[in-house]
Amino acid sequence: MEPIIIVMLLGASLVALLLVMFARREAAAERESAHREAESLRSEARAAIADAARREQQVVEREKEIAADHRNAQAYARGLDERVEVIARDEKRLMRDRSALDAERNRLRAEHAQEMAQLTETDPEALREELRAQLLEQARDAAQTELRRLERKSESEATSRAREILVDAMQRQTGETTTHATTTWIPLPNEEMKGRIIGREGRNIRAFESLTGVNLILEENVEAVQLSSFDVQRREIAEVALRALIEDGRIQPQRIEAAYSRALVGSDQRHRQAGLDALDEAGVKGLPMPVVDTLGRLRLRTSFGQTILGHLVESAQLAATLAAQVGADVELARRAAFLHDIGKAFTPERKGPHAQIGAEFLAEHGEDAMVVNAVAAHHDEVPQLTLEGVIVQIADSLSAARPGARREDLDSYVQRMESLEKIVGSHAGVAKAIAMSAGREMRVVVEPDEVDDEGARVLARTIAEHISKDLTFPGEIKVTVIRELRADAVAG
Template structure:
């Protein structure tokens, strides 16, 4: 091998060795630097731990100082409490001693007083003790009576307040509209053209309708409606059914008016029954015979001082049931009795006696129990009340009738005046029917054609007018119209 090559190899090996030595030194230096950094971190953490430990030790020392102070305060407070308890005990012993001394003094005074009384009155001590005992007992009785009176007053006041609250709650839940329209009924028309049909040619349809039903028909120009006016709610209801049937049919003429009127009369019983069934459902009463249902339905057109009787019964049933629930009485029996209490008003024109007597007899005939019968008979105090349910019926009746707006005395007086006028005219011979119309300013009298001839019509009109002027008080004037109509029917076969 050439020398130059060998020299190059030796130099390269030396260079490599030198590089390895430098790399080893650098690694060692890096390790020493990393060690120093870790050592510094460990020393810093150690210093932090020592500082934290010192802070905790300081907090522990501070807490021990605070606990020691609290302990001292507790010992001082305990000593203070012990001192107070001891002082209270001393005071109690002193009070007991004083109480005992007072008792001894009182006994001594009583004994001295008894001896003095005995010496003055020359009485025996036993007699004095007996008199003293009697006086004390009498004083105790007077105190007890006074306290009893105070308790009775407070109890009565509380009871009145409770009763008012119960009644108000019942009225809030049950009281509804029970007044009927006074003297008019509105009927909506499908079109303006229907007014002309109702009036008819030259007014013949409306005249035939009014003569047949006894109800005034007022045709409004500004609205598509007509108004039926009559003080008699039954006439007005039949006229309403008749007119609605004619409007539905659309063909209005005197013959059809008579046919519709006849159907309205025939269907009255069915309307009564349906009204009775609806009222029973609304009142929540079950198990009533059909005869009772039909009778109740007749009250749908019966009013008392402007109050609809059937709606009044439904309202009373709810009020009595709520009151019975509040005081723990028989709810269903109270509801049933209140619902039936005015049923006798359906017979007042047919049977003698008050409506309470008639109603009690009727419900007894229909199998109602004795409590219900007594409640019906006694709701106006005509017979003694025999049950708490009867009392509740009275209360419910008074609540329903006495609330503001439920009744109108002026309407009832007006109806009675119109009925009296019709009855006065109906007493004349040959009069078949008398109808007061236009709020009593017009009286239409239908006579029997076989009993009154054409000449007699004029004479009868004058006679009736004179009779009304003499025996009936009224403002303004009353027009008397006497109608005589003769019909002859024949059938061609």
């Protein structure tokens, strides 16, 4: 019996356990379901809160838009009010203008009626005369206005055409640019030649400088010798003499004198060749040989640093171009422009302006009267008789005024050196006065028969005082008086 009871009790316990486990499982399932339902409710709540916040933000933004629209509406309303005020003011002004126009119309009507009343009482012939006078006055005013307009147009076109012609003429020329030309470099074949040029104790270089009046400068490590002088003619003669000495190789005082004499004698031939070359370059033909020689002398003459012979060639080319542009006589303009400064070759040999001197010289050698007039008139000292004379004056100005043509500082330097030599040469007994080393040294050669040794010392002091008194200069000027007595005899 007891085992049965025990089994029954065990079965009941097992059933109860199973029931308890089933109840727990159901409770867990219910809790899980409740948890999921709670989570779902929370998610829905969060979504609802977010949606409410979004809707609230939209409401705020909409309120801002409404406020902005309200402000815009107020501004637009104010603008409308201002426009209404402007329209009202314009309307008042138009009313005033209309009133003024009505008054003016009434006045004009009254005047017209008065004039018509007067016309009915006026003689028709008088009316025609008055009308004719009015028409003539109007026509005269119109003609004067048109004439002034045509004059301005013609002047403008003439100025423009003249500018084009001048620019075209200048652009066809290729002129050189003036530089400071106070030195000349001569290459040496070797270093030994420097010693020959200097000579024993410097006697050769002293003899060369005293004879030519040109500074001879030798520098170390430079196989060339430099000739320095403000006077281009002296420098050219010295260059010819020194080149001959270098070619010969035998340099001593006697040979220096001989080379210098040959260089002096050959200057006429060099002048002639330069004149012939300039004739070919300028395109001028048929000049007498004395005129060619005189022109050649201008190869070493300068004006404000510009070589006069080169200036004449350039002027001739410019004048030919201008004459061709304006329909003038090309060859006459070319010839007159090429000869216009020939008078400078005589200054100061002849008295008077160089234009007058040149015209007289050309007339003496049978030059055409129109050429002579153009030469004489290129500085307005006499009136121009031909269009070619005006062209010569223009070509002269163009050649001198183009950029780089002239340098005033070089010309001033040359004038200062010439003044210095002139002051020194005015003293009694002076045979030759030479400014050297850019005017820092004066070498004075005196006549030995007129100035003795003691007189040479006195003369040096006198010249120095004269220079200090009459000439303004920077620094110091050294005055060296040279007295040399030579006795020559010929054995026959």
